Amino acid sequence: MPAPARSFDFFDSSSDTSVPAPDATSGPQGSASAAGVEARRFPELRPGRRAGSAGPPPPAASARFPDAPPVTADSGRGVSPAAAARRAGVSVEGPSETTRRLRPIPAEDPAGKPPAPTPPVPTPPSVTPSVERPFVSFAQPETYDDSPRPVARRRTRPRTAAAAACVVLGLGLIGGAVTGSWLTGDGADGSGSRSTYAAAADLWHSVPVDELFPPTVQGDGAGPGGADRTWTRIAVAPDTGCRDAFDPLLRKALAPVGCLRLLRATYTDATRSHVTTVGLLFTKTDAAAMTSLKARFQKEGLGSRTDLMPRPYAAKGTAAEGFGDAQRASWTVSVLTDAPVVVYAVSGFADGRTVTAPQPAADAMKAGATTAPAQAGLGHEAQGLADRVERGLRKTATSATEKPS
Structure with missing residues (x-):
């Protein structure tokens, strides 16, 4: 039976642990x-x-x-x-070389000159295909020769023609504007305003009465709280002077502008419970005098004085037959500056009741007003009808200044 193998203790306890140095001699x-x-x-x-x-x-x-x-x-x-x-069972190694051969060092020249440098080995070109970037041009490329450029000549001619066309067109527009201004009287010195002002002065005898006082006037939102109103014309007064149309103090206040003609008409509402007289006073003065008169009315409050109320037109056989001075409940007076006209309106009850405390339309239309004219909406009647007749007058005057095509 073979003896068991010893453990992997490479050092025998009985042997000497000291290792003598090997002899330096070879052999x-x-x-x-x-x-x-x-x-x-x-x-x-x-x-x-x-x-x-x-x-x-x-x-x-x-x-x-x-x-x-x-x-x-x-x-x-x-x-x-x-x-x-x-x-002995040991393999014999043949003469083989396991290391890489180094590049031989060239021998030095006997004369002491260093050897010629070895030329570098050229690197073979890459076989990977290169990706070329696209050529982008944002303008005409520069040329460095003296050859003519036909493209520039072709572009210059259209630009010159376009510039000339613009100049001609501009001169034509300016000339047309000047000619039109001369024909219509519209100039920088305000001749256009004077032309409209003059045209409005002739409306009292050149325009039918139905254009100045339409038979029916629609008052959308003209009533209290924005309610709609509709007024129907019941009487038209003949054109007269201003002798009996105003109270003495109002006639005196309007005297500086003169009285050319007075046109009046009386309307009633849809319920025929209110009556309103609206009038157009055509004056004899110019725009400056009208501007001065309007400034005086605003400064002195002449339009809100009860002793300066316009008088109504009471036509017999109509709902306004009993509409006299004692029945005046609310009124308004408006002095225009773009036309020689004073527009006014006065309202009252159709049943002929007397009003002891009349109130201007501007005050009767205020929220919270408790007077009889305010509660009845007579302030809205006078102001609403006067505003719509005034708009019609301005529209007619503007149409009269337009030249037929």
């Missing part, structure tokens, strides 16, 4: 000394220690690295080291 004797040291360090590898080992001991380390011929027992009997190694 077979130094190799034999190294083999003795190895045998003492690894007692398991000694001959006869391992069971079943019948072969000879392994060769020395120098047998595997043949830098010197190893010393063996068959050396003196003419046996080659290679044959001895084959007997």
